[in-house]
Amino acid sequence: MRTGRRVGGAFCITHAVLRAPGDSARFGFIVSKAVGNAVTRNLIRRRMKGIVxxxxxxxxxxxxxxxxxxxxxxDASYGDLEAELDRAIARVERELTPAVPA
Known part of the structure; x- marks a missing residue:
């Protein structure tokens, strides 16, 4: 998390690091007790996994x-969480993927 790109949002902070081209993408989820009880944390994690x-x-x-x-x-709806994660992933892809020369 110390290197790479960081994208902030209302519902989550996204950290991304570039890997070798062609390697499969890996995703991790941090949902602390500050988010809520175990049921709430697991709900948020399952929603994030579904979007990913x-x-x-x-x-x-x-x-x-x-x-x-x-x-x-x-407190976020699935649609709001989905919109934010989609925006963060799109920004990460745009900023971390090397530009292809024309």
Missing amino acids: DRHIARGITGVDVVFRALPRAA
């Missing part, structure tokens, strides 16, 4: 991403 599964199915590669949920994530 779609990106894996689309073929995202070459990056390690860690999402750290903030306490406001407990």
